[in-house]
Amino acid sequence: MRKIFVAALVIMALSVSCAFAAPKKDGGYRIGFTNSYNGNSYRQTEEAQMAIVAEKLIAEGWIKEYTVAEANQDAAAQISQIEDFITQGYDIIIVDPASTTSTNNAIEEACEAGIPVITINDGPVTYNHKMLYQMFFENEDMTRALTEYVAEQMGGKGNMIELRGTAGTTTDAQFHAGVLKALEKFPDIKIVAEIYTDWTASKAQTELNSVLPTLSEVNGLVTQGGDAYAAVQAFRSAGYKTLPVIAGDNRGSFINWWAKDAPEGYKTLSAASNPWIGAMSLYVAIDILEGQQVKNDMVVPFGSITAADLPNHTGLGNDDVAFTTLTWDEIRTNIEK
Numbered sequence: 001m002r003k004i005f006v007a008a009l010v011i012m013a014l015s016v017s018c019a020f021a022a023p024k025k026d027g028g029y030r031i032g033f034t035n036s037y038n039g040n041s042y043r044q045t046e047e048a049q050m051a052i053v054a055e056k057l058i059a060e061g062w063i064k065e066y067t068v069a070e071a072n073q074d075a076a077a078q079i080s081q082i083e084d085f086i087t088q089g090y091d092i093i094i095v096d097p098a099s100t101t102s103t104n105n106a107i108e109e110a111c112e113a114g115i116p117v118i119t120i121n122d123g124p125v126t127y128n129h130k131m132l133y134q135m136f137f138e139n140e141d142m143t144r145a146l147t148e149y150v151a152e153q154m155g156g157k158g159n160m161i162e163l164r165g166t167a168g169t170t171t172d173a174q175f176h177a178g179v180l181k182a183l184e185k186f187p188d189i190k191i192v193a194e195i196y197t198d199w200t201a202s203k204a205q206t207e208l209n210s211v212l213p214t215l216s217e218v219n220g221l222v223t224q225g226g227d228a229y230a231a232v233q234a235f236r237s238a239g240y241k242t243l244p245v246i247a248g249d250n251r252g253s254f255i256n257w258w259a260k261d262a263p264e265g266y267k268t269l270s271a272a273s274n275p276w277i278g279a280m281s282l283y284v285a286i287d288i289l290e291g292q293q294v295k296n297d298m299v300v301p302f303g304s305i306t307a308a309d310l311p312n313h314t315g316l317g318n319d320d321v322a323f324t325t326l327t328w329d330e331i332r333t334n335i336e337k
Contacts, residue, residue, distance in 0.1 A: 022061060023061060023062050023286070023289075023290065024289075024290055024291075025064075025091070025289070027061075027064045028057075028058070028061050028062050028063045028064035028065075029062065029063055029064060029091040029092065029285070029286065029289050030063075030064055030065040030066075030067075030088075030089070030090045030091050031054070031063055031065070031066050031067070031090065031091065031092055031093075031094065031282065031285055032067045032069065032081075032085035032088075032090040032092075032093045032094070033050065033066070033067065033068050033069070033093075033094040033095075033096075033278075034068075034069045034070075034071055034078050034081040034082060034085070034093070034094070034095050034096070035047060035068065035069070035070055035071065035096045036071045036073060036075075036078055036096050036097055036098035036122065037071070037072065037073050037096075037098075037166075038070055038072075039072075039073075039198065039200065040198065040199045040200050040226045041226060041251060041319045041320070041321055042199060042225060042226060042272070042273065042275050042321055043096075043275075044319075045275040045320065045321040045323065046096075046121065046275040046276075046277065046278040047068065047278065049275065049276055049278060049279040049323070050068075050278040050279050050281075050282060051066075051068075052279070053279040053282050053283075054066040054282055057282060057283075057286065062286050063282075063286075066282075067085075067090075069081040069084075069085075071098060073098065073166070074098075075098040075099065075102035075103070078095070078097070078098050078102070078103055078106075079102070079103060079105070079106040082095065082103060082106035082107065082109070082110060082117075083106055083109065085110070085115075086109060086110050086113055086115060090115065091115070091116075091289055092115065092116045092117070092118065092285045092288065092289055093110055093115060093116075093117045093118070094117075094118045094119075094120060094278075094281050094282075094285060095107065095117060095118070095119050095120070096119070096120050096121045096122055096278070097119055097122050097123055097125055098122075098169075099122075099168075099169060099170050100122075100123060100124065100125045100126050100170040101125065101126055103125065104125055104126060104127040107119075107125065107127055107129075107132060108127055108129065110131075111129040111130075111131035111132055112129075114131070115131070116131045116132075116133065116285075116288050116289070117129075117131065117132050117133070118133045118134070118135060118281050118284060118285055118288070119132070119133075119134045119135065119136070120135045120136070120277050120278055120281045121135075121136070121137070121171075121273065121277055121278070122136075122169065122170060122171045123135075123136045123170070124136050124297065128296075130296070132296065133284065133288060133294060133295075133296050133297075133298070134296065134297050134298065135277055135280065135281055135284065135298045135300055135335070136297075136298070136299065136300065137273045137274075137277075137299070137300055137301075137302050138299060138302075139171060139174035139175050139178065139273070140174050140175070140177045140178035140181065141178065141302075142175070142178060142271050142272075142273070142302045143175045143176070143177075143178030143179050143182070143222065143224065144178035144179070144181050144182045145178075145182075145269075145271065145304075146178075146182075146222055146223075146247040146269060146271050147178065147179045147182035147183060147222045147247075148182045148185070149247070149268075149269040150220040150221070150222055150245045150246075150247050150268075150269075151182060151183065151185070151186045151189055151220065153220070153245040153267055153268070154189065154219045154220045154244075154245055156186050156188055156189065157186070157188035157189060157219075158188075158189060158190075158217070158219030158220065159189075159190055159191075159192040159215065159217055159218050159219050159220075160183075160189055160190065160191050160192065160218070160219065160220040160221065160222065161191070161192060161193045161194075161195065161208075161211075161218055161220075161221045161222075161231075162176070162179055162191050162193070162194045162195070162221075162222055162223075163195050163197050163204055163221065163222070163223040163224065163227050163231065164176060164194055164195065164196045164197065164224060165196065165197065165198065165199045165224045165225075166196065166198045166199070167196050171224075172196075172224065175224040179191075179222055189220070192215055192218065193211050193215065195207045195208065195211060197226065197227045197230075199224060199225055199226035199227065200226055200227065201226060201227050201229065201230035201253070202230070203227075204223075204226075204227030204230040204231060204234070205227075205230040205231075205233055205234050208230070208231060208234035208235075208238075209234055209237060209238070212234060212235065212238040213238065218235075218240075218244050219244050219245065220244050220245040220246075220247075221244055221245070221246045221247065222247045223246075223247050223248075223249050224249075225249040225250070225251070225272045225273065226249060226251065227249065228246055228247065228248050228249040228251060228253075228254040228270070229251065229253035229254040229257055229318075231246050232246060232254070232257055243262075243263065243266070245267070245268055246268060247268060247269060247270070247271070248268055248269065248270025248271070248305065249270060249271075249272050250270050250271065250272035250303060250304075250305060250321055250322040250323075251272075251316075251318075251319070251320070251321055251322075252316030252317050252318045252319060252320040252321070252322075253318040253319070254270065255270065255305065255310070255313050255316055255322065256316060256318065258270070258307075258310065259310045259311075259313070259314070267307065268307075269304065269305075269306060270304065270305040270306075271302055271303065271304040271305070272302060272303060272321065272322070273300075273302050274300060274301065274302055274303050274323050274324050275321050275323050276323045276324060276325050276326075277300050279325070280300065280326065280331050280335060283328050283331050284298070284331065284335070284336060287332065287336060292332070292336070293336070293337070294336045295336060295337065298335050298336065300335060301324075303322060303323065303324050305322065
């Protein structure tokens with residue numbers, strides 16, 4: 001594994017190589033991808049990297065057609081998109097699901113029609129089938145690690161804010177469970193505000209600007225991603241001379257601030273899901289269609305950045321998300337098996 005950035009994306013994507021034979025299907029495969037949401041930097045990075053890898057695989061003859069459908073947080077629209085891919089005879093369907101249950105019937109329809117389905121990122125869904133392959137993160141583990149770190153830096157006591165994602169989503173529930181699990185070890189830490197941000201900086205800053213004046217003191221903040229630097233700005237706007245411990249989210253805005261403008265010796269930890277999961281799924285999709293052995297449940301590691309790692313993370317744009325790539329062989333060895 002190696003961390004790379006959007007600035008080097010094209011070079012690194014083109015360096016991913018695989019000395020496999022031509023695809024079994026003449027002309028390549030048709031792959032459909034339905035994304036439940038693309039309104040934040042994480043999902044936009046996920047889509048951008050998928051597009052680059054898809055273009056590469058089209059040039060190599062593995063993919064004949066790659067289609068992206070946006071559901072815009074509408075579960076009914078996503079169901080319709082899956083059904084359209086079935087009707088149009090796509091070879092495989094990739095789904096970043098709106099929830100762990102909303103798309104189950106449509107996924108079942110695809111599997112029963114003999115069309116493999118890969119769910120990515122927001123899962124796993126609660127349906128099981130030999131034609132269903134799920135790629136997901138251990139979300140609870142990530143926020144548990146972040147929260148424990150922040151709690152320790154707080155000295156095990158004080159007030160904490162939790163920035164959450166989109167209300168009602170499984171991903172948000174998983175991340176929240178990690179926070180609660182971590183705080184079982186720290187009974188003297190109190191969550192004084194839970195704020196839903198949809199994983200976006202603008203909403204986070206607006207909500208924090210409203211909440212912070214009502215709180216006497218905040219010592220720490222944990223986040224699921226997309227809004228860490230917005231938290232920095234909100235605390236500064238609220239007049240905090242000493243910033244609380246703010247967990248990072250691997251976004252360029254926070255990483256750049258931490259490396260260049262944070263108070264000297266500022267201690268924190270940054271972690272996030274890996275948006276390259278979508279690009280991985282394209283390689284996995286081809287292996288499935290080519291008859292390779294692929295397990296049905298695949299855990300994808302999340303990435304973390306410590307203070308010692310900061311020199312390795314220069315050059316990020318503010319809206320970029322640090323991510324980790326694997327070669328096709330590495331995906332087979334570390335993810336599929």
